[in-house]
Amino acid sequence: MKEKFKKGIILVLELILCILNGVFLYIIPDSGVWGIRSYANIFGLISLIIGGIPVIIESIREVFHKNLTADILFSIALIATLYLEDFFAISLLIIMMGAGEFIEEWTINRAHGSLESLIDLQPQICHKKIRETENSSSIEDVSVDKITPDDIIIVKQGERIAVDGIVISGSADVDQSALNGESIPTFMKYNDKVLSGSLIVDGYLEIKCLFPAHESSIEKVIRLVKTAQEEKSEFQTLTDKWAQFFAPIIICVALIAWLITQNLYLSVTILVVACPCALVLSVPTAFVASIANAARNGVWVKSGDSIETIGKIDTVMLDKTGTLTTGNL
Structure with a gap:
């Protein structure tokens, strides 16, 4: 919950800085080298320090551990945009990344809240x-x-x-x-x-x-839901497998685009479109949320594969009246 609150505060602050950047850059006319445009750049630089530098540092650590994640695309895009001195674009990039992470954190927290409601069924x-x-x-x-x-x-x-x-x-x-x-x-x-x-x-x-x-029975149910949330489905395993190749491929594509066109903006655009890797983020979040929502409604899911199988079901058989009906014959 603290992490969610922290990310929410940072996201709001980044949004304010981005708005100020845009106002000083596009609405109020420039008044010189150290005039209005300079103030706009300062807001963009503050935005970079608050939201961008931590991601860049973490990406460098991942590279040293030979782990290329979607964050490395975001970091390269930030550095390239900084080289182009487009501070408004930097602010927008950071808001995009921050919003994605905040939504993911919010969804997972809601899922954990459903699990906590199950734990509340167990008296202490x-x-x-x-x-x-x-x-x-x-x-x-x-x-x-x-x-x-x-x-x-x-x-x-x-x-x-x-x-x-x-x-x-x-x-x-x-x-x-x-x-x-x-x-x-x-x-x-x-x-x-x-x-x-x-x-x-x-x-x-x-x-x-x-x-x-x-x-006890309720402890078994809680363990079942926890295991189901942690267990990766077949599709999720597949996305994780391809995710490790995703970042290097996109970096190569962006580099080739720059070598051919000499247009750094085009290369940055390719990196931005590819990050944050929506497929890698959305799949685990969707499964965790689905399992939690099912648990909230009294449906226990054994694994992520079960969620995938639901889409193929064409017939449902109930063992007793009243399970999904009014109980009237």
């Missing part, structure tokens, strides 16, 4: 029943990580079940929609199995724990 504290004597017991609030199999926990109305277990006492209407999509609360009683992450709508349950918290 639960009421553990401790037997003191044969006829008496006490209740102690403990971290869910300290709950072990055969421990007994108490879940009251309005609370979420912390671990998977078996009901040994009490009864309740339990909302399990976050896990199985069942829209109507299920009545749970003695000897019924309950799942972590479920919500007690009405009633009271004493539950005998079956598994540690890290093996």
